[in-house]
Amino acid sequence: MDSKNFIRCWWLVALLLPACASAQDNRLLYLDWRGGAGSALALTCQETWRRGCSPSTYWIEKADDFAAVQAQVVRDFIPMAGHTKPYWGGTMTCGAATVSVVPPHLVTFCCPSTPWVARVTLTQQCTYADQLGRTSGPYQSEVSLGVNGDCERPAFARTGGFGSTGECYRPQGGPCIKYPENTTTGCNKTTADMYATMPPPGDLKLIFHQAQTCLSHQACNARCHMDNCKWLEVVLPDFVGLYLRFEREWPQVAQACDTYRSLGLPLPQMACAGRMANYHIAADLADALTRHGCGTQRDWDMVYEVIGSCPTTGDPVIRQTVRSLRNEARATCLYRRTAQGFNPSIEEPYRGQVCGQ
Amino acid sequence: MRTMIAATVLTLSSTISCAQTIQDLEAEAAKLPALKASIYGTQLTGARELGAALAGKSDAQGQPIFEAATRPVRIGESFQMTVEMVRPGGARQDVTADPRTKYAGTGCLLTSTSGFITVAQDVGPCRPGMVTELWVSMVDQQNRSQAWNRYVFKIVE
Numbered sequence: 159m160d161s162k163n164f165i166r167c168w169w170l171v172a173l174l175l176p177a178c179a180s181a182q183d184n185r186l187l188y189l190d191w192r193g194g195a196g197s198a199l200a201l202t203c204q205e206t207w208r209r210g211c212s213p214s215t216y217w218i219e220k221a222d223d224f225a226a227v228q229a230q231v232v233r234d235f236i237p238m239a240g241h242t243k244p245y246w247g248g249t250m251t252c253g254a255a256t257v258s259v260v261p262p263h264l265v266t267f268c269c270p271s272t273p274w275v276a277r278v279t280l281t282q283q284c285t286y287a288d289q290l291g292r293t294s295g296p297y298q299s300e301v302s303l304g305v306n307g308d309c310e311r312p313a314f315a316r317t318g319g320f321g322s323t324g325e326c327y328r329p330q331g332g333p334c335i336k337y338p339e340n341t342t343t344g345c346n347k348t349t350a351d352m353y354a355t356m357p358p359p360g361d362l363k364l365i366f367h368q369a370q371t372c373l374s375h376q377a378c379n380a381r382c383h384m385d386n387c388k389w390l391e392v393v394l395p396d397f398v399g400l401y402l403r404f405e406r407e408w409p410q411v412a413q414a415c416d417t418y419r420s421l422g423l424p425l426p427q428m429a430c431a432g433r434m435a436n437y438h439i440a441a442d443l444a445d446a447l448t449r450h451g452c453g454t455q456r457d458w459d460m461v462y463e464v465i466g467s468c469p470t471t472g473d474p475v476i477r478q479t480v481r482s483l484r485n486e487a488r489a490t491c492l493y494r495r496t497a498q499g500f501n502p503s504i505e506e507p508y509r510g511q512v513c514g515q
Numbered sequence: 516m517r518t519m520i521a522a523t524v525l526t527l528s529s530t531i532s533c534a535q536t537i538q539d540l541e542a543e544a545a546k547l548p549a550l551k552a553s554i555y556g557t558q559l560t561g562a563r564e565l566g567a568a569l570a571g572k573s574d575a576q577g578q579p580i581f582e583a584a585t586r587p588v589r590i591g592e593s594f595q596m597t598v599e600m601v602r603p604g605g606a607r608q609d610v611t612a613d614p615r616t617k618y619a620g621t622g623c624l625l626t627s628t629s630g631f632i633t634v635a636q637d638v639g640p641c642r643p644g645m646v647t648e649l650w651v652s653m654v655d656q657q658n659r660s661q662a663w664n665r666y667v668f669k670i671v672e
Contacts, residue, residue: 420617422654423663429619429650432665436622436647440640474569475562478581479646479667481574486644 184507186224186262187388188314188326188343189274189307193218193227222343224262224276227305231278232257240282248288252299255282262307264324273316273324274307311343330512334382337375344513345378345394351402362415365470366431370438372468374398380464384457386504387513389450397446401438411437431470432479439483447491451504458488549601550610550651550664554594560584561664562648587671588634590623590641596630598651600662615654622647623670634670643672 194217218230232238242251260277279302286294309316309326313333316326328334341350352371357363374394381390400406415430423429447453453461462481470476495502552559560568565584569577588594596618598611610616611630618626623641625633632649635641647670652663 418619418650420654420658421619421650421652421663422617422658422660423650423652424660429621429665432621432648432650436645437640440622440642440645444640473566474572474577475566475581475667477574478569478577479648481578482581482646482669486642486646489644490642 183262185264185323185325186274186307188309188311188328189223190310191221191224191227191305191307193231193278193303193305224305224307228257228259228278231303231305232280245286248286250284250286252282252284255280257281262305276305276307278303278305327512336379344391345374345381348395348398348402349374349378352398355402362418362427362430363412363434365425365427366434366438369431369435369468369470370398370401372470373465376464376467377461380460381513382511384460385454385511386451386457386509387511388508389453389457389504390461391513392508393446393450393453396449397438397442400442400446401434407437407441435480436483439480439487443484444487444490447487448494449505450508451500452488452491452495452502454503458484548603548653548662550653550662551599551601551607552651552664552666553597553599554586559586559666561666563664565667581667582669585646585667585669588668589671590634590636590643593631593633596632596649596651598630600653610653613653617650617652617654619650619652620647621650624649624668634668641670643670645670 218227218234221227221230238255240251240253240255242249244250258279258281260279262274262276264273265275279300282299283296284299285296311326313328313335314326315329315332317323335346337346337349337353340346349371352367352374355367356371357367377390377394381387384390401408404412411434414433418426418429418433421429452458462484466477492502549563550561552561560583565581568580568584572580596611597609598616599607600610601607612628614628616628616630618628618630618632620626620632620638623634623636623638623645624647625635625638626649641647647668648665649668650663650665652660654660
């Protein structure tokens with residue numbers, strides 16, 4: 159997407175957010191987002207109809223992206239379908255709410271510490287009726303919250319000064335923070351999520367899950383030595399996330415694992431792991447690569463090299479099978495991206511050795 | 516003999532835990548009767564035999580061995596497997612359609628109880644270039660495997 163289209167798309171966000179949900183400004187990666195109203199704009203419960211709030215200032219917990227903050231604001235504040243509430247001895251009746259957004263934009267001249275700002279506004283048409291039934295004419299009730307994007311992660315820095323892009327990044331040569339020091343962002347979060355969801359002994363998913371956890375951990379640790387660090391940080395959460403969230407055909411794949419019980423193997427998880435790996439590589443990995451780029455040959459080989467330390471790939475037949483499936487997934491990616499006219503190796507925003515945590 | 520095998524399997528089943536790996540599994544399988552599979556007279560190389568051939572080899576050295584042991588199949592193709600159980604003493608028995616013989620693929624393969632296999636695109640994803648495995652297991656009356664093996668297939672154009 160070129161810059162003109164990008165700007166057009168962001169302005170469309172204000173009107174039609176879902177249509178542009180896939181657009182991503184690379185400069186917004188690794189920012190920490192907060193939304194709310196400071197003390198100068200203190201919003202009380204009564205004023206905002208916020209649910210379950212304390213009548214004081216409101217700040218949302220830190221989130222990974224602007225969309226998450228926006229969703230939280232909508233959840234926290236006025237009922238979107240409209241409502242009727244007691245108000246100053248009478249009744250306030252408000253219609254359905256609309257959400258408008260000023261998307262994240264860089265304001266370098268005013269706010270050097272927080273250059274990324276955005277705004278979410280919730281608007282309703284309301285009427286007020288007093289105890290005697292007298293009504294006021296409809297008026298517009300509006301709650302507007304500022305949203306800031308800050309660069310706060312350890313070992314990260316933000317480009318600054320006149321003409322700055324405002325990007326939050328890990329300086330080249332800076333520390334590469336690995337799991338478990340970082341459990342909250344990028345592929346480290348994926349690794350943490352895999353460890354946190356380890357199935358119990360006896361579960362048919364166990365061996366696959368153990369293997370994929372090790373693979374995620376090792377591949378993520380290797381990213382800081384890759385040609386394109388960001389590529390791994392994006393691809394890995396994308397394809398492992400499909401398994402973690404059990405999306406697409408994962409329920410059917412897991413269900414198919416039950417058929418392996420009929421084999422009577424002492425370790426039925428092994429056959430199940432084969433089915434899960436087959437699907438995960440051929441579907442999830444191939445598709446994630448196609449979306450973000452197939453990676454350079456060096457990065458691709460580096461992942462294979464580091465996952466060799468994982469116990470499951472110690473078996474030579476499994477190792478050859480995984481290698482063959484991986485290479486087929488990459489070949490599929492190269493074919494698809496070439497046919498679509500994309501750079502086969504990488505999407506431009508993910509190029510470079512400097513990346514997030 | 517059958518009683519002895521069953522006892523061995525029982526012992527193995529009770530001692531194998533999830534802490535064990537596929538290598539342990541294959542090592543245990545080596546002590547049991549072997550399953551040998553073929554398609555229309557052509558012997559397939561099972562993972563037990565292939566693992567032994569690949570042991571100690573680098574990935575590059577192992578690749579041609581792996582590929583040679585991988586049976587090419589086409590999407591839409593069907594074939595009849597023949598499975599023999601070879602006991603430690605060398606006695607062979609055709610167990611292809613024995614109800615105790617179980618078949619299961621890890622993708623692309625539809626299996627019947629009589630060993631008739633169909634390469635199906637909808638057991639997917641299934642694309643030319645992919646490899647997939649077929650597990651074959653011979654179970655006892657308690658549904659515990661007496662012998663097992665697995666075979667690698669490659670989907671070709």
